[in-house]
Amino acid sequence: MKIEKRLSELGYVLPDAQGPKASYVVVKRHKELIFTAGMSAFDGDELRFKGKVGRDLGVQEGYESARLTALNLLSVLKQEVGNLDIIKGIVKLLVFINCTEEFTEHPTVANGASDLLWEVFGDNAAHVRSAVGVNSLPMNCSVEIEMIVETNSGE
Numbered sequence: 119m120k121i122e123k124r125l126s127e128l129g130y131v132l133p134d135a136q137g138p139k140a141s142y143v144v145v146k147r148h149k150e151l152i153f154t155a156g157m158s159a160f161d162g163d164e165l166r167f168k169g170k171v172g173r174d175l176g177v178q179e180g181y182e183s184a185r186l187t188a189l190n191l192l193s194v195l196k197q198e199v200g201n202l203d204i205i206k207g208i209v210k211l212l213v214f215i216n217c218t219e220e221f222t223e224h225p226t227v228a229n230g231a232s233d234l235l236w237e238v239f240g241d242n243a244a245h246v247r248s249a250v251g252v253n254s255l256p257m258n259c260s261v262e263i264e265m266i267v268e269t270n271s272g273e
Contacts, residue, residue, distance in 0.1 A: 121202035124238050125192075133190055135197040136160050139256065145198045150206070152267050154194060156214065158259035159186040167260040172221035175260050180215060180223075183261040184230030191231075191265045192238075199269065208235050208245040209266040216255040216262075224249035231263055 125132065136157060138144050146153045159167045159182075167183035169175055175183070196202050213228040215221070228249035235243040255262050 119201060119203060121205065121238060122196075128237055130189060130234075130238075132193045132196060133161055133186075135193040136190055144194045147198070150269050150271065151209065152195060152198060152269060154191055154265045154267075156212075156262040156264050157187055157190045157194065158255070158257070158262050159183040160190055161186065165257055165259055168258045169260055170216050170218050170221075171227060171260055172218035172223075177223050177226050180217075180227035180260055181230035183259075184213060184227055184263065185234050187261050187263045188231035188234045188265075191263060195265075195267060204269045204271060205239070205242070206268045206270050207242040208239060209268050210245055211235075211247040212264040213247065213249045214252050214255060214262040215249065216253075216258070216260050217251045219253075221251055224251055227261065230261075 142155055144155045158165060166186055167175060167179060171180035211231055215224050215227050228247060232247060
């Protein structure tokens with residue numbers, strides 16, 4: 119359990135895995151790939167970062183929201199695979215940012231998730247990414263992220 123040990127060394131605690139908030143599943147496996155549904159910055163049942171980045175939240179709060187969201191993504195992956203060491207690498211992140219029309223610092227906010235994944239997975243975190251500003255997100259969350267990971271096994 120090297121990944122979970124690394125998380126602990128870095129001072130990160132995985133939140134409880136979130137279930138779906140509507141009619142979908144939170145993860146879907148296809149051979150060696152696992153696709154996650156969009157996740158947000160929940161801490162237990164509480165959504166920690168609400169509102170628009172650029173109005174209600176600053177860039178740093180958006181960054182922290184993306185970081186917590188990445189931890190939530192790792193939680194649902196752990197629930198799916200049992201041991202995060204099965205993750206061979208991070209393939210892609212799709213980051214949605216609830217922001218004002220004038221906001222242009224999407225990459226900085228998305229770095230919250232990317233930076234955390236680099237800290238935890240090292241070179242295996244190399245991924246492609248899109249960061250997209252949107253006019254609203256479910257439950258007024260500030261950030262929603264989908265992730266695709268590759269595993270060591272199609273099981």
